[in-house]
Amino acid sequence: VEGFNVFKSSKKALVESVENQKDEEEDKLSKEKKKLNQKLEADAILRKKFNIHVSGNNVASPLKSFAELSSVYGCESYLLRNFAELGFKEPTPIQRQAIPVLLSGRECFACAPTGSGKTLAFVSPMLMKLKHASSEGVRAVILCPTRELAAQTTRECKKLAKGNKFYIKLLTKKLIRSADLSKLPCDILISTPLRLSSAIKKRKLNLSRVEYLVLDESDKLFELGLLKQIDSVVKACSNPSIIRSLFSATLPDSVEELARTIMPDAVRVIIGRKNTASKSINQKLVFAGSEEGKLLALRQSFAEKLNPPVLIFVQSKERAKELYEELKFDNIRASVIHSDLSETQRENIVNDFRAGKTWVLIATDVIARGRSGRAGRSGEAITFYTEDDVPFLRNIANVMAGSGCEVPSWIMALRKLRWKKHRPKRESISTKPNEAED
Ligand SMILES: Nc1ncnc2c1ncn2[C@@H]1O[C@H](COP(=O)(O)OP(=O)(O)OP(=O)(O)O)[C@@H](O)[C@H]1O
Numbered sequence: 001v002e003g004f005n006v007f008k009s010s011k012k013a014l015v016e017s018v019e020n021q022k023d024e025e026e027d028k029l030s031k032e033k034k035k036l037n038q039k040l041e042a043d044a045i046l047r048k049k050f051n052i053h054v055s056g057n058n059v060a061s062p063l064k065s066f067a068e069l070s071s072v073y074g075c076e077s078y079l080l081r082n083f084a085e086l087g088f089k090e091p092t093p094i095q096r097q098a099i100p101v102l103l104s105g106r107e108c109f110a111c112a113p114t115g116s117g118k119t120l121a122f123v124s125p126m127l128m129k130l131k132h133a134s135s136e137g138v139r140a141v142i143l144c145p146t147r148e149l150a151a152q153t154t155r156e157c158k159k160l161a162k163g164n165k166f167y168i169k170l171l172t173k174k175l176i177r178s179a180d181l182s183k184l185p186c187d188i189l190i191s192t193p194l195r196l197s198s199a200i201k202k203r204k205l206n207l208s209r210v211e212y213l214v215l216d217e218s219d220k221l222f223e224l225g226l227l228k229q230i231d232s233v234v235k236a237c238s239n240p241s242i243i244r245s246l247f248s249a250t251l252p253d254s255v256e257e258l259a260r261t262i263m264p265d266a267v268r269v270i271i272g273r274k275n276t277a278s279k280s281i282n283q284k285l286v287f288a289g290s291e292e293g294k295l296l297a298l299r300q301s302f303a304e305k306l307n308p309p310v311l312i313f314v315q316s317k318e319r320a321k322e323l324y325e326e327l328k329f330d331n332i333r334a335s336v337i338h339s340d341l342s343e344t345q346r347e348n349i350v351n352d353f354r355a356g357k358t359w360v361l362i363a364t365d366v367i368a369r370g371r372s373g374r375a376g377r378s379g380e381a382i383t384f385y386t387e388d389d390v391p392f393l394r395n396i397a398n399v400m401a402g403s404g405c406e407v408p409s410w411i412m413a414l415r416k417l418r419w420k421k422h423r424p425k426r427e428s429i430s431t432k433p434n435e436a437e438d
Contacts, residue, residue, distance in 0.1 A: 050093035056267035060100035063091050073103050075128045078163030086159060092117035093271045098245075099125050107244050107263045111251040112271035118247045119156045122214045126188065129211065129243075133165045133187055138205065140188040140212035141237060143230065145220040147192055147343055148350060153216060154190045161188075171195045172343075181205045193221065193229035200236045210237040215259075218246035222255045234262060283400045284382045285393070285411075291427045294384040295326060301382065302332055308359035315426065320362045322430045333359040388426070390414070 043061045047054065052062060066083055069075040091099070094112035101108045102125035112118055126140050142157070144150040154170040161168060169175065169184065171191035181204040189196070189205075199205045213234070215221055221230060234244070244266075246259055251270065260266065286301075288294040298312070314320050317338035324336035335358040337349045353361045385393060394414035397407045 047097070050096060051272050052093050052097045053270040054097060054101075054267060056106070056265070059097075059267050060104040060106070062096040063100060066091055069099070069124070069128070073100075073128065075124075076131075076164070079124060079127060079160065082160055082162050085162075088120070092121075094118055094269065095121040095124070097269045097271075098122065098247075101267045101269060102126075102243060102245060103128060105243060107266040108246070109251055109256060109259060109263075109266050109268045110245060110247045111269070112247075112249065114249045116271060118216070119153055120160060122216070122245060122247055123157050123160050126212045126214070127161055127164065127166065130166065130187055133167055133185070135185055137182075137209050138186050138189045138207055139209055140214075141196070141207065141210050141233065142188065142190045142214045142216055143193055143196065143221060143233060144190065145192065145217045145224055145226075147195075148346060149217060150190050150192055151347065157188060157190065171199060176202070176204065193226040193233060197229035197232040200232055205236070207233070207236040208238050210239055210242055213237050213242055213244040215244070215246045217248050218259070219248040219250045219252055219255055222252075222258065282380045284380065285400075285407075286382055286384050288384050288386055290386055291429050293386065295323070295429055297384055299330070302330070302360075306332060306359065307379075308333075308356065309353060310360045312360060312362045314362060314364060314429075317364055319426065319429055320364055322428055323362050326429060327360065327362070333357070334362065335360070336362040338364060 039061065043059075046052075046062045046064065050062070063069070066080055066088070070077070070080060092112075094110055094116050098108055098110040098118075098121040102122070110118060110121060112121075122142070130139055142150075142153055144153055150170055154168060157168050166187045167185040168188045169186045169190070171189055173195070175181070175184075176195065176199050181199060191199075196205075200207070215230070237244075244263055246255070246263075246266075248255075251268075256268070286297055288297045312323065314323055317340060320336050320338050324334060327334040335349050335353060337346055341349070349358070349361070352358045383393075383396060391414065393411045394416045397411045397414075400407050
């Protein structure tokens with residue numbers, strides 16, 4: 001009987017201890033669930049505050065401050081020191097979300113207005129993950145649509161990496177010709193797709209250890225018809241654990257669909273709306289009777305108020321040259337940049353514009369990308385249009401509306417056209433008699 005009693009009491013004790021264990025587990029589970037819900041709620045509040053929209057599962061929490069890079073992610077002191085030296089007190093919205101996503105090892109489509117700090121958003125996690133310089137070959141690649149932007153991104157990268165001896169290289173024609181790239185110490189390589197794909201073709205580069213691939217201004221990259229070159233770079237970066245990301249001011253559906261074929265699980269991070277101009281721009285539409293009327297209206301607006309720096313985007317390099325010929329004697333310190341100029345000439349023109357030696361820079365849209373004075377940061381954007389341009393106004397209406405600009409309803413009612421396919425043939429801007437007619 002004692003045995004049974006003992007057995008019974010031990011059985012009872014066993015049952016009780018199993019029940020207690022179950023209660024404890026349930027208690028632990030509900031505490032964890034409560035903690036997770038609190039975290040999700042805090043994330044949602046922070047994202048709402050900074051107009052951050054994410055899609056994808058298990059998205060990392062947005063940064064509350066730069067200090068979290070150290071307290072949560074263990075970043076080295078040189079990085080926060082550089083932020084402080086550069087006067088960066090708080091992360092911008094895109095940095096708050098894209099940095100944790102990339103640090104968590106996820107691929108990312110990041111879309112934020114121009115001037116919103118995307119460069120720091122992709123360079124910081126790269127530096128944190130690479131940790132220090134190594135002689136193991138290229139471990140990160142940044143692709144930019146133009147040589148100017150590649151040069152500018154290289155400068156930014158070096159500023160952020162100061163204090164840590166990373167080998168950060170801009171791929172120039174000279175470097176491809178001169179160095180045996182396979183022996184060149186290089187942790188982070190910055191290039192245009194054309195340059196990098198030609199170096200790959202010449203078997204001068206081994207990208208099999210690349211851990212990070214960033215496509216900056218990806219909307220432009222895909223628009224420039226560089227798909228073949230981009231594809232060769234993506235294929236050469238064969239490291240299975242590579243983390244790829246797209247950064248740009250707009251994320252057209254066509255680009256996202258294409259990118260998803262190689263990055264199916266990428267997290268999408270959008271600041272504001274998908275294709276939004278920066279809120280800090282006042283946008284205006286001005287009707288001009290003809291191409292010459294545009295020139296008159298432009299001169300008129302300069303006569304009323306010339307507030308340098310001024311960027312003028314035109315459709316082609318021919319129009320850029322024509323407009324420059326018209327404005328160069330107008331005492332407005334005009335200059336022009338186009339792809340017929342050498343890299344040095346273009347760099348000098350940009351530096352003069354940034355230094356305020358020239359006030360008005362005429363550029364085609366492709367070349368102008370990468371100008372830190374780009375329309376995305378300017379105070380006012382004026383679009384001059386004629387009857388022939390009316391069908392295309394719908395394409396910019398969304399961006400204007402997104403930046404808070406009043407867009408007439410008749411424009412919103414227009415059908416959207418695919419700009420590239422229908423690029424309008426324009427009359428010459430020039431008011432000079434055509435040599436052929438002389
Ligand atoms: N956290 C920050 N706080 C303040 N300024 C910042 C911060 N991050 C970057 N900047 C500054 O903001 C400016 C724009 O940064 P950046 O060029 O990276 O913008 P972007 O979004 O890449 O623009 P774009 O689309 O034109 O390339 C730069 O002068 C940069 O130094």
